[in-house]
Amino acid sequence: MTSTRMxxxxxxxxxxxxxxxxxxxxxARLVGTVTDRRxxxxxxxxxxxxxxxxxxxxxxxxxxxxRHDTLTTDAEGRFTATFPLLxxxxxxxxxxxxxxxxxxxxxxSKNIRVxxxx
Numbered sequence: 689m690t691s692t693r694m695x696x697x698x699x700x701x702x703x704x705x706x707x708x709x710x711x712x713x714x715x716a717r718l719v720g721t722v723t724d725r726r727x728x729x730x731x732x733x734x735x736x737x738x739x740x741x742x743x744x745x746x747x748x749x750x751x752x753x754x755r756h757d758t759l760t761t762d763a764e765g766r767f768t769a770t771f772p773l774l775x776x777x778x779x780x781x782x783x784x785x786x787x788x789x790x791x792x793x794x795x796x797s798k799n800i801r802v803x804x805x806x
Contacts, residue, residue, distance in 0.1 A: 712742045713795050716774040720802035721765045722781060730765025731806060737780040742773035751776065781806065 722734040736759040741751035759767045778792040781804055791802055 712744050712773040712775050713798055714773060716771045716795060716798050716800060718767075718769045718771070718777070718800045718802065720767055720804065722761050722767070722804045722806060723765055725805040730763070731761055732763050732765060734761040734765070734806065735759075735782050736761070736767055737782070738769065739778040740771055740774050741776040743775050744773050779804075 718738075722731040722736075723729060724731055738755075738757040738759065740755045740757070742753050742755075744752060753773075755771070757769060759769055761767050774795050776793070777795050777800065778790065779802060781789045781791075789804055789806060791804065
C-alpha cells in the first residue's frame with residue numbers, strides 16, 4: 689500500500705474517532721409515566737431519584753459534573769424534568785420499600801421518554 693493511501697486511511701480513521709466523541713445535550717427534557725405492572729394503572733406519588741452527569745468543563749473522556757434530583761409522579765403517574773446539560777441519566781424509582789427499579793443510559797437526544805412499570 690502506498691504511503692499516500694495509508695495516510696488517507698489513518699486520516700479518515702482519526703476523523704471518525706473525533707466525530708464519535710461524547711458530548712452534552714443542552715436543554716434536555718425528560719418525560720414519562722410510572723404504572724403498576726399488574727393493574728396497568730398510573731402510580732400516584734412514586735418517588736424517582738435521578739442522577740445526571742455532564743462533560744462540560746472536563747476532558748470529554750469522563751464526566752465532569754453530577755446532579756441529583758428527586759421527582760414525584762402526579763395523579764396520572766406522570767413526571768417531567770429539564771436539564772441544562774445532560775449526557776448520562778440514571779433513575780431509581782421507589783414507591784414502597786420493596787419497589788425499586790433502576791434505569792441508566794447515555795443520552796444523545798434532547799427529548800427523553802422513560803415509561804416505567806413497577
